[in-house]
Amino acid sequence: MLYICYGAKKSGSTLAYNLTRGVLEAAGEPQILIPAELRGERQRIGGLNVVGALRPEILVAAEIFVPRDRIVALRTHASPTRYLLPLLMEGRAQAQVTIRDPRDLALSLLDVAEKQNALGLSRRDDLIAQRGAVSATLERLSVNVGMMSAWADMPGALVLDYEQTAFDPRLSIASICRQLGIAVPEEQFDAVFAQAATDPRGKKNVAAPRRHRREMAPEDQRLVLDRFPEFYERFYPGADVDVDDSDRNEDRVGSPADRAAAYRETLVEKMRDRLAASAAKTGRPMRSAEAEIDRVLERRAQQRRDKIAKKEADLAERYGDAASTISSAAMSQNRVARAKAVAAAALSEDWRAHLVDDLSEEEAREQEERIDAARLRAIELVNAAMAPKTGD
Numbered sequence: 001m002l003y004i005c006y007g008a009k010k011s012g013s014t015l016a017y018n019l020t021r022g023v024l025e026a027a028g029e030p031q032i033l034i035p036a037e038l039r040g041e042r043q044r045i046g047g048l049n050v051v052g053a054l055r056p057e058i059l060v061a062a063e064i065f066v067p068r069d070r071i072v073a074l075r076t077h078a079s080p081t082r083y084l085l086p087l088l089m090e091g092r093a094q095a096q097v098t099i100r101d102p103r104d105l106a107l108s109l110l111d112v113a114e115k116q117n118a119l120g121l122s123r124r125d126d127l128i129a130q131r132g133a134v135s136a137t138l139e140r141l142s143v144n145v146g147m148m149s150a151w152a153d154m155p156g157a158l159v160l161d162y163e164q165t166a167f168d169p170r171l172s173i174a175s176i177c178r179q180l181g182i183a184v185p186e187e188q189f190d191a192v193f194a195q196a197a198t199d200p201r202g203k204k205n206v207a208a209p210r211r212h213r214r215e216m217a218p219e220d221q222r223l224v225l226d227r228f229p230e231f232y233e234r235f236y237p238g239a240d241v242d243v244d245d246s247d248r249n250e251d252r253v254g255s256p257a258d259r260a261a262a263y264r265e266t267l268v269e270k271m272r273d274r275l276a277a278s279a280a281k282t283g284r285p286m287r288s289a290e291a292e293i294d295r296v297l298e299r300r301a302q303q304r305r306d307k308i309a310k311k312e313a314d315l316a317e318r319y320g321d322a323a324s325t326i327s328s329a330a331m332s333q334n335r336v337a338r339a340k341a342v343a344a345a346a347l348s349e350d351w352r353a354h355l356v357d358d359l360s361e362e363e364a365r366e367q368e369e370r371i372d373a374a375r376l377r378a379i380e381l382v383n384a385a386m387a388p389k390t391g392d
Contacts, residue, residue, distance in 0.1 A: 007098035008144035010108035103212035
């Protein structure tokens, strides 16, 4: 069975996924690594079952690869697709969604954007970093809130709150066990969490509870609360502006440029300590920490540029194939305008979900044929992955 763990970025999804893996292993369910090519990934990511998009061929391939009597956790930031519904409704998969107060999500987004900006890395969060304001995160928050809600709507989905998982993990561990019908002795709960929290593949930011109480101004809290009233009513009923001046964190005082400069200085100091230790050990002259940081940051920036260029090329290739497939179906009744609109939607990872829903009998049959073809392609991928490699 597939256990799909979703969480928006900076919602504590990595911790929740690592905790889930630990729970499963403690319950006698050692995790199987699904080959990257079956998950639609071009490379392995730290030995984790990361899934970039829940396309039908990926779901089928994963289901074929994982024995029916085993439970394997998959991690994703992708939106749920209609191809996932049959698996959930038939008990062939289960879902978990990590949620977090959007106010704390906003603070984490600001932290990451400012650090990336300080490192000179080009990314889509530059505007957030430059403005340094909660209002600059609202667009990203809207996407995250919509995705968290959509996953929570999935049949049987387990909703885990970040605060609980991070600061009262025993409750989350017990919830995971109940959902999956597995047992882990309570005396092992603390060890399971300790292993998940210290996993080097985790991305720890500030890791503080309810940060908005100490770091977000009342007017910014109100801005977020008023923007997502339905989300708060559903998951955080009674939420209101909450400021704790007794333990107020002043880390966010100053402009984004000031905070970025302070972060860079921290990096320089750490580099200076490393270079001093190296010079003392080798007897060689100590290099400039500032110059070394500049060299490291330029290398990272170039790696980022190369990654973006590769991603753009991959999207262009995928867009061409998807647009051709969708257009051929949508144009079966000569609806050229609709074909162009639907083809544009092919840029998204879950482009199949954008197919027109008012299909004629012929179009519906063609769509089913494409799904069947995806299943066959998935089986081919599984067979290729499991076949002995030449030279082995």
